[in-house]
Amino acid sequence: MKAIVYHRYGSPDVVSLAEVPKPVPKDNEVLIRIYASTVTTGDWRARSLDLPAGFGFMGRLVFGVFGPRQPILGTELAGEIEAVGRAVTRFKTGDQVFAFPGGKYGGHAEYRTMPEDGMIALKPANLSFEEAAALSFGGTTALAFLRDLAGIKAGDKVLVVGASGGVGTAAVQIARSFGAIVTGVTSTSNLELVRSIGADNVIDYTKEDFSQSGDSWDIILDTTGTAPFARSERVLKPGGRLLVVLGSLAQAMGIGRPAKASGKTVIAAVPKITVEHMQFLAKLAEAGRFKPVIDRGYPLENAAEAHAYVDTGRKRGNVVLTVRQVAAKVEGRPRAMARN
Ligand SMILES: NC(=O)c1ccc[n+]([C@@H]2O[C@H](COP(=O)([O-])OP(=O)(O)OC[C@H]3O[C@@H](n4cnc5c(N)ncnc54)[C@H](OP(=O)(O)O)[C@@H]3O)[C@@H](O)[C@H]2O)c1
Structure with missing residues (x-):
């Protein structure tokens, strides 16, 4: 072959x-x-x-x-x-x-x-x-981070940094399917794409810094390595979770994570994926909620x-x-x- x-x-x-x-x-x-x-x-x-x-x-x-x-x-x-x-x-x-x-x-x-x-x-x-x-690649990653690791629920405010990429385009749609209010961070030429897949709001990172936007989120999912805790902390709500999809070994080992007392969590992982994630995504696709x-x-x-x-x-x-x-x-x- x-x-x-x-x-x-x-x-x-x-x-x-x-x-x-x-x-x-x-x-x-x-x-x-x-x-x-x-x-x-x-x-x-x-x-x-x-x-x-x-x-x-x-x-x-x-x-x-x-x-x-x-x-x-x-x-x-x-x-x-x-x-x-x-x-x-x-x-x-x-x-x-x-x-x-x-x-x-x-x-x-x-x-x-x-x-x-x-x-x-x-x-x-x-x-x-x-x-x-x-x-599967972007979809299972986004699903495992948002659902399994962050416990996403309806009404959560979610920021997706890298919203136009493989993981990001899945994350925007999956977060929306859970009833979250989604903001996508992307560059100028991808703003329309990110809106078209369901983002409620978009931030053009070439013109605006999400960490200075005055808004705040329950979940920040970062696929780019540009939103470390030091930058995201002030815009994470109390109890907020920073999901590090792309991070260094130091981040994976917990270096730079907030103290428990802060009430905020940093989750850096390669999540466990099973066939249930694939079946879940297939159902979402059949229902027209993920493409x-x-x-x-x-x-x-x-x-x-x-x-x-x-x-x-x-x-x-x-x-x-x-x-x-x-x-x-x-x-x-x-x-x-x-x-x-
Ligand atoms: N932890 C895990 O289990 C896991 C699983 C899968 C993937 N990953 C990792 O996740 C990363 C992303 O994967 P991917 O497949 O989504 O990558 P990708 O498809 O190449 O997408 C990267 C996106 O990042 C955007 N971007 C670059 N700089 C940005 C910034 N400063 N702010 C916002 N967006 C920015 C780019 O959009 P613009 O052109 O608009 O800048 C691009 O669409 C990779 O490094 C991969 O290795 C980790």
């Missing part, structure tokens, strides 16, 4: 198209024919080893000390089940699914096997394969170009790789996609 592989860390040109063996599902696995995947900041980090301050050594241990252990990137994907192992009961051939191998990667290929009880769920019928492929934002699409073989765009740090939502173009009838809005 065709796959995009890399054998050394570095710039986007370390990834290239190759022919690799097609995987065979074990008894408890399904074989997914992949139609779409994404290039995320997770792919960028694993490819470049450009990691948040303090995580360099740990990164090599995770991704491979002398070179990448998993040569095929791709944290999330959507496609169709082509075959199932003999013990599989939850899925059948022909099911349209999305999957989130996450840190196990392997989505930038024509096929991937997944355990049936792993990170795989039925594709929402109203999403294209490209949109379904982009459900992944697609910025650009590239054919699989142009993956290096997609990586170069993601490397700019300026993508809007998600960058999709089309692995196999199929005619997909999306419920509620027929949509033509070219054939291979």
Whole structure:
């Protein structure tokens, strides 16, 4: 099968198209024919080893000390089940699914096997394969931080810093779906996008400093590393939570966290993600309350170009790789996609 592989860390040109063996599902696995995947900041980090301050050594241990252990990137994907192992009961051939191998990667290929009880769920019928492929990386991160770690509830005021990115566009929509009042911080050219996905208010960080705005929030979710506690403290309400999606090792270790007496909390984490998060997002998508934002699409073989765009740090939502173009009838809005 065709796959995009890399054998050394570095710039986007370390990834290239190759022919690799097609995987065979074990008894408890399904074989997914992949139609779409994404290039995320997770792919960028694993490819470049450009990691948040303090995580360099740990990164090599995770991704491979002398070179990448998993040569095929791709944290999330959507496609169709082509075959199932003999013990599989939850899925059948022909099911349209999305999957989130996450840190196990392997989505930038024509096929991937997944355990049936792993990170795989039925594709929402109203999403294209490209949109379904982009459900998980930003969506599960935003959901886990907002719901599991911050306990978001209706009426909360939420500030999303980095509202136009992969995690940010999901966070704005998910926070809204919980009934929160959402302000998105973004640059001038993305203000309209952030409004269009449901933000009640927007702040243009090139013109205004959110920490001087006079407003205050119950939850601040920072995907950019630009809203540390020292800057956010005064605009966090009593009991407020700062969610550090992008932070240094020092922050993860608790250095610089407020004293308990302050009543404010800093939560820096890589949250645990389960298939329940994916199923929750699928239901939200089916209800029309979450739709992944697609910025650009590239054919699989142009993956290096997609990586170069993601490397700019300026993508809007998600960058999709089309692995196999199929005619997909999306419920509620027929949509033509070219054939291979
Ligand atoms: N902790 C975890 O478990 C976890 C999980 C997933 C991702 N992450 C990390 O989260 C980070 C964000 O990921 P992502 O996929 O959302 O990245 P992304 O899609 O590249 O988005 C980054 C966004 O940040 C915006 N931005 C840059 N500087 C800004 C500023 N000063 N104020 C407001 N917005 C600013 C950019 O918008 P403009 O062009 O408008 O500036 C861009 O849209 C990455 O570093 C990733 O490694 C962590």
